[in-house]
Amino acid sequence: MAAKDELGRAGEERAARHLTGLGYTVLDRNWRCAQGELDIVAECGIHLAVVEVKTRRSASFGHPFEAIDERKRRRLWQLAYAWVAAHPDLARARAVRLEAIGIIGADPSYGQLEHLVDLS
Template identity: 80%
Template sequence: MAAKDELGRAGEQRAADHLIRQGYTLLDRNWRCGQGEIDIVAARGAHLAVIEVKTRRSAAFGHPFEAIDDRKRRRLWSLAFAWRAAHPDLADGRALRLEAIGITGADPAVGVLEHLVDLA
């Protein structure tokens, strides 16, 4: 496995652990369809969150959240609706929202973690 892939997996695991500590229930990870992939789908209260995780060793090439531009947000919305359609029993009438977790640091286990809720 490439170092980049290992970094991404470690970042996603750290993000999942963070979400659980914040009271989220993880519903799906790395869900794929013809339109792309969702890193994490989680529920908390009345919301169903589609969460994009970006992990970087440093900010030398930009902050992790800079990779989530308008085009990426549109694709995430499309994926969110596709996931909800494929899992009506898990969606349970909850309102959809996009979230992002950025982790910056050489070791994702101890790097700086930032969590943006409701990317609109």
Template identity: 75%
Template sequence: MAAKDILGRAGEDRAVGHLTARGYDIIDRNWRCAQGEIDIVALSGASLCVVEVKTRRSAAFGHPFEAVDARKRRRLWQIAQAWIAAHPEIARGRSLRLEAIGIIGADPAIGSLEHLVDLT
């Protein structure tokens, strides 16, 4: 596994811990379809949350949230709709929310973490 993949996986693991500690129920990870991949799908109250995780060793190439631009958000909405179509029994009656978690640090387990709850 490439170093960037190891870093990304560690960041996703940290993000899951962060979300779980805040009462989210994680229901899917790394879900793939023809349009792309969702890092984390979680439930928070009546909301179905699609969470994009961006992990960087440093901010030298920009803040992780800079990678979640308008184009990426549109794509996440499309992938979220595909997830909902594949899991209607879970999604029924829930609002959909896009979220992002950015982690900066050589070790994602202790790096700084920021959580954006609504990316509309």
């Protein structure tokens, strides 16, 4: 596995632990379909949270959230609705929202973590 892939996986693991610690229930990780992949799908109260995780060793090339532009948000919405269509029993008419977790640090286990709720 490439170093960047290992960094991304470690960041996703940290993000999942963070969400669980906040009371979220992780329903799916690294869900794939023809349109792409969702990092984490979780439920939090009445919401179904589709969480994009961005991990960077440093902010030298920009903050992780800068990679989530309008085009990326539109794609995440498409993927979110594809996930809902594929999992009607888990979606249960929940309100869907986009979230992002950015992690900066050489070791994602201890790096700075930021969590944005509702990227609409």
